[in-house]
Amino acid sequence: MRILGIIDIGSNSMRLVIVQLTDDNSYRIIDDVKHSVRLGKDILPNGNLHPIRMQRAIETLQFYKTLCDAIQTDQIIVVATEAIRKAANQKEFLELVYSLTGLAVRVLEGEEEAYYDYFSVANVFAMSENLIMDIGGASTELIWMKDRKVRNMASLPFGTISISEQLNQAAGNIYEKEKTVTNSLIHTFHQLGWLPHGKTLIGIGGSFRNIAKIDKKRCAYPLELSHNYYLPGERLQDIHQLIMTTPAGRRKDIRGLSSERADIIWGATTAINALLMYCGISDIYISGYGLREGIIYEEILHDLNPVEDVLDYSINNLMSNIDLNKKHAFHVWQLSRSLFEQLGSVHELNASTVNVLKTAALLHDSGISISYYDHHLHSFYIILNSQINGLSQQELLMAAYTAASHRKNKVKIDPAHKGLLREQEINTIRKLGVILRIAESLDRRMNDNISAVDCLIEQEVVTLKLTSKSTHELEAKETMEISAAFLKEFGRRLHII
Incomplete structure (x- = not known):
């Protein structure tokens, strides 16, 4: 693990982001500071940076350096853009910065x-x-x-x-x-x-x-x-x-x-x-x-190829940061995906909805990092506020509600969110919530006892045939407690063998 400070000297504002990088290619922002210095304003007729704005920039850099030292960063990367790039007194400014702060500034080409x-x-x-x-x-x-x-x-x-x-x-x-x-x-x-x-x-x-x-x-x-x-x-x-x-x-x-x-x-x-x-x-x-995040990803992905899947990387990054039980999370997702695919003719949801289910399934227990009690509500907050990439904001909100519903028959939609979630999206959340609740119940022991589930779909009944490593009476009993919600959302009775 190492801690990296990245300072961006922009023409309008200056910003410091401090990031913790781990060996598994995950990262966590631990501080983010911004100051409006306007280094690119009031340029002198000879092309020099204005002395007062130079002084403000140096004072800001001294503050950023002090903060980095307090957090014990292993490395500080300082980059500068157009204002310094075209300044006639660029060399003088950079030498002054180094002499007063010890920071070496890399002036980026456009x-x-x-x-x-x-x-x-x-x-x-x-x-x-x-x-x-x-x-x-x-x-x-x-x-x-x-x-x-x-x-x-x-x-x-x-x-x-x-x-x-x-x-x-x-x-x-x-x-x-x-x-x-x-x-x-x-x-x-x-x-x-x-x-x-x-x-x-x-x-x-x-x-x-x-x-x-x-x-x-x-x-x-x-x-x-x-x-x-x-x-x-x-x-x-x-x-x-x-x-x-x-x-x-x-x-x-x-x-x-x-x-x-x-x-x-x-x-x-x-x-x-x-x-x-x-x-x-x-x-x-x-x-x-x-720009700063581009530098962070360069530090993480040394081959300079983008991550293969934006959503998968983002979810895995969050799971690493909150020390989630990955084994249980991935097994619940595996069971959820299997149910989603097999029940396609029953739920009639768009295939793209699977990413909402994936996010909810993998992060349904994320709220435990705050408290086990009411952790489904904490999971809602974490999913919505942890900068998960690869979903639209509407899809992210749907994933948060789906995760929040994994312990209750019905999730209440905040009236403030009704503008983003129409009846169609609310129905999708409820159907995905039932699928997630079933998958969670099937791994209630958290030991992958249920290795697979096969769905037999009939006109009035859906039968789940469980493949297990040992007896599965506990999982079957837990799952049957969801039968009323299943009947309401899918119009079929639930049966387990």
């Missing part, structure tokens, strides 16, 4: 920054192709990912700070300013010559996450999750219009908008909206991960 963005997305999204946009304070990275590999990428020398400055300096009213800057952005996009049309956009960075917060407030979204939040293109355009038409001094009053970004958010939405128009994009997903 394509290196883009690559880390790609590697992060490839390991946390279960998509084979998309367009990735990371808009920072002074640069914007664009990556076309196809078959989970980089097809093309570019780093463009503009970001939220510089675009906002262009908008403020452009002549005319707000619409004329926006048109001038948008045309310039589209011209730059066109010059790349490779941007795909009609692909899903993955948005990286604080601006995207803040736009998602605004959207959540506008539509009363019930979850606080940022990763994999779905934002339709037309809602992004609505937010862009809201920001553009709100006077600069009043933008901080927009619900969900961080006061730290109020003066640069127009630049962000202008760039994103221009890309949507040029590439014909209608679907946006927000990433809760970025």
